[in-house]
Amino acid sequence: MSVTDITAIYSPAVSWFYDTVAADAVLDAVSDVVADICTAVADGGSVLEVGCGGGQFAHRLISLHPGISVTGIDLSAEQIARANKRSTALPLKDRQRLHFQTASALDIPFAENTFDAVVSIASIKHWPDREKGVHEMVRVLKDRGRLLITETDRSCHLDDARRFARSARLPTPLRLPYLWMFRTYVAGQGLDLDDARRVIAGQDLVDTAVQRVAGTPFLTIAGTRR
Template sequence: MVMAPFDKITNTYTGAHAWMYETVVAPAVYESRHAVDEYFLPDLPQNGYVLDVGCGGGLFTKYLADKRPDLRIVGIDLSQPQLDRVSKRMAGYSGRVSFQLGDATNLDFGDETFDGVLSYGSIKHWTDQARGMGECIRVLKRGGPLLVTEADRSATFEDAERFITFYKAPRFLDRVNLAIFRTWIAGRAIDLDDGRALADRPDLVDVTVTRIPGSPIMMIAGRRAP
């Protein structure tokens, strides 16, 4: 299920897009959350300050907040409907979690502000992916972890097919949703070669660019150079 089919992939989510993604697709994306446990959380200091870029409805913001109650988190997104949704979802976390309008390609934060930067499934929507990566690293403290995940344009059919089974949608729509995912979502996202190119920077070290096993999602993980 998809809206219109998204027109340009960089268009800001409307209320309808936000509802569709959070209600139908997000539960499938959430199945890959173990990447956060393995590649992001272990490198965050106690009482760390984290930026969630393209936080959407806050599914992974909440995951971070629940796993690490010591963290302070700021989520940014260009979609006001998504920010409205996440503000309701995270109403009980005030004081350590906040949200604001923000553009990944022009982050309104000073250099080396955050102990960690996370972006889950957002990079395909950035108008300039290389600039967005640079901004994420700029606001990251030296040695801090970066984790960027995205639908993998070169995902196997089997992984995409499995992914669709976690959609919150009637099963008779699986074939349609699979075609939409492979064509209009993953098909307009990035692949491993794109990820390696984006991560090929002197200010990013300990880089891992890989597919998340069993998932049509890939990740770019690393740390800002000390």
């Protein structure tokens, strides 16, 4: 990813920066909301995370739900290597329920009707065809399976962006430039509520909902496979 082309593959520098500075702050803001929809997944069930990055959310999910398995896919082989490396710190019984592989959201390498829940965090803004990616997520969901996507909210409130920038792992003097970068290039290329409604319109989903995550610069897109 370059700052000007949000759909370009993550460069080593960008993936290092995201993993080191931003990932924990993003997950602190939204991972409870995403993990909540996975609580309905019964023991023996499975969750797919699309655009899993360095695997931090998948790790949180595995420890929250000892009965399920989690698969993470990401376009960047470097991010997948980072996720696999991170997994070596887990106990064997957890590692056995976790699988990462390089793949695109636009061509998910699994059969229809495979997963009980399919989620994605802060990735959809990078997809060159967001509707196609959501269509792929819905395709691999089981009937009545849950979909949840979170992304930066282009129309977020300044106070929420400021609070988020303060939580990034950066020395204080760098937080103001980071806030500017976040508002301009990250949230600035994210989705607003209308974009979010557009990407789920016409998908094979019921009970759809688009909403802001209160107190954060993120929104969620949720639905249930028809």
